[in-house]
Amino acid sequence: MNFLLPNEPGSAARRFFLSSAIWLLVGVIFGLIGAIEMVDPDLFPAHEHLTFGRMRPLHINILVFGFLMTAFFGGFLHVIPAVCRTKLISERLANFAVWFYNAIVVAALATLPFGLTQGREYAELIWGIDIAILAAVAVLIFLVFGTIARRTESLLYVSAWYIGGGLIWTFFVFAVGNVVWQAPHGSWMGIHDQILLWFYGHNVVGLVVTPQAIGLAYYIIPRATRTPIYSHSLSLIGFWMLIVMYTHTGTHHLLQAPVPQWLKVLSIVNSISLIVPVFAFLTNVWLPLKDRFSRVFRDVGAKMVFTGTIWYFIVCLQGPYHSLPSVQRVTHFTQWVIAHSHIALLGFGGFIAMGATYYILPIILKRDLYSRLLADFQYWLMLIGTLGIFLSLTFAGLIQGEAWLMGEVVYRVLPELKIYFVVRGIAGVMVVTGAVLFVINVLLTILRKTPPLPVEGSEAETEVAA
Amino acid sequence: MIHMNARIVGIGTAAILVLIFFAVVVTPRYTNPMADQPSMNHRARTAIEESGRDLYISLGCQYCHSQYIRRIDWDTGAERIAQAGDYVGEYAPQLGSSRNGPDLSQQGGEHTDDWHAAHFYNPRYTRPESFMPPFSYLTGTELAGITAYLQSLGGHMADQRVARQWQWRGQATAAYEAGADANIEWLHRNVPEGWLRVPNPYPITEASFLRGEVIYQRHCLGCHGPVGDGQGPAVRFIYPPPLNFTTLNRHGIEGGATGGMLYYQIMNGITGTAMPYFKRELESEKIWDVSNYVAKQFIGIVDANTEPRGIDAAFEPVDSAPVQVRGN
Numbered sequence: 001m002n003f004l005l006p007n008e009p010g011s012a013a014r015r016f017f018l019s020s021a022i023w024l025l026v027g028v029i030f031g032l033i034g035a036i037e038m039v040d041p042d043l044f045p046a047h048e049h050l051t052f053g054r055m056r057p058l059h060i061n062i063l064v065f066g067f068l069m070t071a072f073f074g075g076f077l078h079v080i081p082a083v084c085r086t087k088l089i090s091e092r093l094a095n096f097a098v099w100f101y102n103a104i105v106v107a108a109l110a111t112l113p114f115g116l117t118q119g120r121e122y123a124e125l126i127w128g129i130d131i132a133i134l135a136a137v138a139v140l141i142f143l144v145f146g147t148i149a150r151r152t153e154s155l156l157y158v159s160a161w162y163i164g165g166g167l168i169w170t171f172f173v174f175a176v177g178n179v180v181w182q183a184p185h186g187s188w189m190g191i192h193d194q195i196l197l198w199f200y201g202h203n204v205v206g207l208v209v210t211p212q213a214i215g216l217a218y219y220i221i222p223r224a225t226r227t228p229i230y231s232h233s234l235s236l237i238g239f240w241m242l243i244v245m246y247t248h249t250g251t252h253h254l255l256q257a258p259v260p261q262w263l264k265v266l267s268i269v270n271s272i273s274l275i276v277p278v279f280a281f282l283t284n285v286w287l288p289l290k291d292r293f294s295r296v297f298r299d300v301g302a303k304m305v306f307t308g309t310i311w312y313f314i315v316c317l318q319g320p321y322h323s324l325p326s327v328q329r330v331t332h333f334t335q336w337v338i339a340h341s342h343i344a345l346l347g348f349g350g351f352i353a354m355g356a357t358y359y360i361l362p363i364i365l366k367r368d369l370y371s372r373l374l375a376d377f378q379y380w381l382m383l384i385g386t387l388g389i390f391l392s393l394t395f396a397g398l399i400q401g402e403a404w405l406m407g408e409v410v411y412r413v414l415p416e417l418k419i420y421f422v423v424r425g426i427a428g429v430m431v432v433t434g435a436v437l438f439v440i441n442v443l444l445t446i447l448r449k450t451p452p453l454p455v456e457g458s459e460a461e462t463e464v465a466a
Numbered sequence: 467m468i469h470m471n472a473r474i475v476g477i478g479t480a481a482i483l484v485l486i487f488f489a490v491v492v493t494p495r496y497t498n499p500m501a502d503q504p505s506m507n508h509r510a511r512t513a514i515e516e517s518g519r520d521l522y523i524s525l526g527c528q529y530c531h532s533q534y535i536r537r538i539d540w541d542t543g544a545e546r547i548a549q550a551g552d553y554v555g556e557y558a559p560q561l562g563s564s565r566n567g568p569d570l571s572q573q574g575g576e577h578t579d580d581w582h583a584a585h586f587y588n589p590r591y592t593r594p595e596s597f598m599p600p601f602s603y604l605t606g607t608e609l610a611g612i613t614a615y616l617q618s619l620g621g622h623m624a625d626q627r628v629a630r631q632w633q634w635r636g637q638a639t640a641a642y643e644a645g646a647d648a649n650i651e652w653l654h655r656n657v658p659e660g661w662l663r664v665p666n667p668y669p670i671t672e673a674s675f676l677r678g679e680v681i682y683q684r685h686c687l688g689c690h691g692p693v694g695d696g697q698g699p700a701v702r703f704i705y706p707p708p709l710n711f712t713t714l715n716r717h718g719i720e721g722g723a724t725g726g727m728l729y730y731q732i733m734n735g736i737t738g739t740a741m742p743y744f745k746r747e748l749e750s751e752k753i754w755d756v757s758n759y760v761a762k763q764f765i766g767i768v769d770a771n772t773e774p775r776g777i778d779a780a781f782e783p784v785d786s787a788p789v790q791v792r793g794n
Contacts, residue, residue: 038566038597042590046600053526053599115524119558148472156470164472165479172483176491187558190502191550192495194561199491207483236468243479247486256536257561258501258550260494267490329538333565400565407540409747410568414595415684 005095010364012094014446016074017357019102021442023066025435030059032428038421049113057124058112066105071353072212076163078360079219080144083160084151094143101136104129118186122201127183134175141167158235159219166211173203195259199250205344206246213352214281217305220359221285224302225295230287238280245273252323256332271323278316300375301359304351311347330405336397342389361445370444374437381434388427396420505551507621518615521608532562533571543572567598572620575627581740582613584703591700592688634738642706650717657727665769666725669782670758678759681752694764704740711764724767728757
């Protein structure tokens with residue numbers, strides 16, 4: 001019982017972080033296999049379970065629902081009690097969530113390679129797994145709001161808005177996006193389904209990953225740099241604009257498809273408006289650092305989280321830009337979009353997830369990271385790797401898009417892409433290597449038996465809100 | 467200063483989210499009757515086609531193949547821009563978000579079943595530059611299902627194209643089975659008269675020959691083979707088999723031209739056989755270049771730059787005496 005569901009504070013967060021690191025490694029390996037297949041499709045023996053069409057959804061689902069979500073869960077199981085100045089409502093239930101949620105990711109691993117899919121991008125997981133994810137999210141909602149209800153700190157810090165709100169949005173978006181009442185297809189019929197699917201698909205980034213990542217960044221950057229955020233009003237603007245704007249944007253994935261024109265216009269207008277909540281958040285965490293920027297680099301976790309916010313800046317300027325119809329004439333259907341999703345989920349979400357792991361794990365364990373050097377090395381591998389994937393695929397996408405627009409057929413452009421896919425594969429190797437270092441570092445930090453550090457942790461909690 | 471609490475965060479934002487969901491997802495569903503009305507081109511699928519669709523979904527084909535043609539498209543299927551009514555009655559329409567291969571929404575009738583068999587076994591057999599995964603592990607039933615699904619894509623227009631493939635296939639097969647001479651005679655008969663009198667208007671230069679070679683390697687080699695003997699890797703899936711260029715020497719038409727004939731057949735394909743049309747992917751000069759390459763390298767009848775030549779194109783070398791090229 002004490003091994004399965006320990007009551008020790010921080011045990012669930014610790015286990016979520018470890019699962020997250022392992023799922024990162026598993027997920028990027030599938031990504032690398034897919035990347036290699038695009039360079040040399042005959043390298044691996046022709047095998048159903050290894051085929052690109054199976055690797056691609058596996059790669060995405062393991063990384064979004066395995067790596068990112070588990071890291072965020074681990075992060076907020078520590079952050080929510082910290083900002084509420086209380087204990088988690090039930091450590092045992094949180095530990096149950098660890099096992100339950102990991103079983104879900106294993107189930108994804110055991111279904112997607114075998115072609116058990118609902119055939120909807122980002123919503124591939126079959127009905128039973130969808131329901132299990134909803135149940136797991138419900139448990140986490142209970143843990144978060146139960147803990148918030150017991151808070152001794154009267155001011156509810158902005159991290160808690162994003163994390164708590166984000167979980168509720170996750171529940172709703174996931175349930176309707178997967179059409180869970182329509183088993184076993186999990187889909188509407190006809191073109192309507194695509195409008196629903198992209199409402200969901202875009203909000204997997206906007207309302208599932210983004211709020212958790214922002215919530216953690218709002219905690220980690222001010223705390224690590226001992227600098228309060230810039231403005232409470234900006235937090236409010238950023239938070240409310242996110243829920244109002246992000247939710248409208250899904251149809252910008254369908255600008256060239258036969259869906260109602262008014263919906264396309266609405267999605268473009270809101271995509272552009274997204275710049276407001278993005279800059280509200282970035283101003284809030286960046287501006288106070290203007291005279292003390294070097295403090296960011298003291299902690300490798302904070303450095304990664306800060307890098308995640310830079311990726312957020314890039315990805316959220318690029319996103320509104322390529323939701324414009326004139327830009328999409330070139331970029332739609334091309335590798336440009338794949339480049340964009342890599343900096344959103346690996347650059348922004350991934351760097352904050354890894355940074356949160358490195359920042360929070362030593363606080364929970366009350367001892368240093370196993371190796372700061374290893375973590376720094378991983379940081380550069382991941383950074384250059386992500387940049388390599390982003391740039392190579394962006395170039396490939398521009399070549400495709402411009403060629404198609406000028407009347408070139410898809411087949412004729414393929415030889416032009418090869419070198420970019422090679423570069424992407426090399427960048428992928430760097431990311432996989434970084435993931436290996438991450439697993440080693442996290443695992444050894446947890447397993448290592450060293451005496452705890454003297455302070456850091458419970459009573460040293462700083463007032464982060466202005 | 468506004469104080470946030472759990473109720474505002476949880477219930478307040480959820481209320482906004484639900485409202486917006488109704489605005490941008492539910493409203494369009496119930497205010498867009500066009501999307502519930504089958505388009506003129508729409509037809510229901512048969513059981514075997516549905517089984518093929520299940521396989522298409524299960525294999526994840528949508529991650530590289532879209533299923534809607536846009537106003538700005540030129541590639542396969544570009545004759546028909548997608549309509550909302552094309553997807554009526556489909557669960558999880560496979561619109562897709564990425565094109566590493568051609569759009570498939572009008573794929574039906576583009577190719578024959580035997581072309582698909584070779585292409586599925588290893589896509590490089592018919593498309594040497596493709597990076598589509600090989601699907602050699604599909605069983606006969608699975609292959610039949612997914613091929614039937616592909617041939618159904620494009621609704622009534624696809625049905626007409628498929629019917630046309632089968633109609634020409636009957637003639638092409640009969641001609642092939644009547645023997646080599648009868649086959650060539652049938653092929654010549656089906657080239658419009660005017661083309662038979664047009665020699666290749668462009669001289670073979672070293673540069674144009676090398677270009678023709680590259681085009682041959684990227685488009686033709688899978689079926690016609692590296693040496694033009696019709697023994698490319700796709701040959702064991704294809705019937706009637708690809709033409710062997712190397713024995714055509716004796717089939718020159720008196721007073722006729724090889725260049726124009728080759729040009730026409732490359733441009734237009736030979737519907738009913740695995741020979742596709744190339745007019746979408748090869749522009750005029752590329753077809754003339756590869757025609758010259760095939761004529762010189764494999765057939766041995768070269769009529770490049772012979773009379774009637776009309777007005778010389780501005781780029782042509784003034785002294786167009788045959789240039790020594792590789793392989794001679």
